[in-house]
Amino acid sequence: MKINKSVAIIAAALITAGSLCSLTLPPKQEKPKNLKVLPKDIGHEELIVVMRGFNTSLGVKCNFCHAPSKDDAKHLDFASDDNPHKDVARDMMRMADTINKQFFKGSQQMTVTCYTCHHGNKEPLSQPSDSAAKQISAPPPPPANNK
Numbered sequence: 001m002k003i004n005k006s007v008a009i010i011a012a013a014l015i016t017a018g019s020l021c022s023l024t025l026p027p028k029q030e031k032p033k034n035l036k037v038l039p040k041d042i043g044h045e046e047l048i049v050v051m052r053g054f055n056t057s058l059g060v061k062c063n064f065c066h067a068p069s070k071d072d073a074k075h076l077d078f079a080s081d082d083n084p085h086k087d088v089a090r091d092m093m094r095m096a097d098t099i100n101k102q103f104f105k106g107s108q109q110m111t112v113t114c115y116t117c118h119h120g121n122k123e124p125l126s127q128p129s130d131s132a133a134k135q136i137s138a139p140p141p142p143p144a145n146n147k
């Protein structure tokens with residue numbers, strides 16, 4: 001029993017090392033411990049692709065959603081839920097998923113992503129900006145020829 005267990009641990013370590021050697025972030029390659037929305041068996045690289053997508057979609061860095069580590073404030077504790085933005089992001093993931101399942105069923109191109117609303121901003125604009133609003137509300141030009 002004891003031997004089997006250590007073999008399994010070594011095998012797991014090799015698989016982990018093999019699949020993660022090209023990564024730079026985060027420095028310690030551990031299995032995710034606290035996934036509530038993403039599939040628990042998501043590969044590390046895939047997870048980081050998703051996370052980088054969040055960064056670009058919202059125009060933020062990882063620390064916008066992830067709290068600093070309690071042991072070393074220079075590093076982030078990715079599994080921690082201490083930063084409230086992380087749970088907002090989880091709700092947003094569920095929302096986008098629901099919208100896509102309900103309204104964009106089977107469509108490859110039409111999908112709502114974080115970028116669809118956020119466009120590189122933390123807080124999406126719910127109304128047109130001033131200049132765009134003026135254009136929209138400006139009266140139509142008078143007819144050129146009204147004899």
Ligand code: HEC
Pocket residue numbers: 025026031032033034035036037038039047048051052054055058060061062063064065066078079085086087089090
């Ligand atoms: C917009 C918010 C947001 C940003 C920005 C973000 N993350 Fe995340 N991250 C999350 C959420 C939400 C989860 C948990 C997902 C879930 O519960 O399924 C998560 C989970 C993780 C996990 C898994 C932790 C564990 O053990 O459960 C890692 C690792 C991670 N993020 C790394 C990063 C890195 C690296 C960056 C920057 C490149 C980043 N994140 C940027 C929201 C964010």
Ligand code: HEC
Pocket residue numbers: 054058085086088089092093096112113114115116117118122123124
């Ligand atoms: C349908 C549009 C829409 C989509 C899609 C969307 N969001 Fe949002 N998000 C919003 C709106 C609107 C707000 C601002 C809410 C507020 O101000 O209270 C917001 C706010 C947030 C915030 C809080 C920002 C802050 O400054 O406190 C985070 C974090 C966030 N979204 C993450 C995400 C992530 C991650 C995704 C993709 C999984 C996503 N959002 C997809 C509309 C959207």
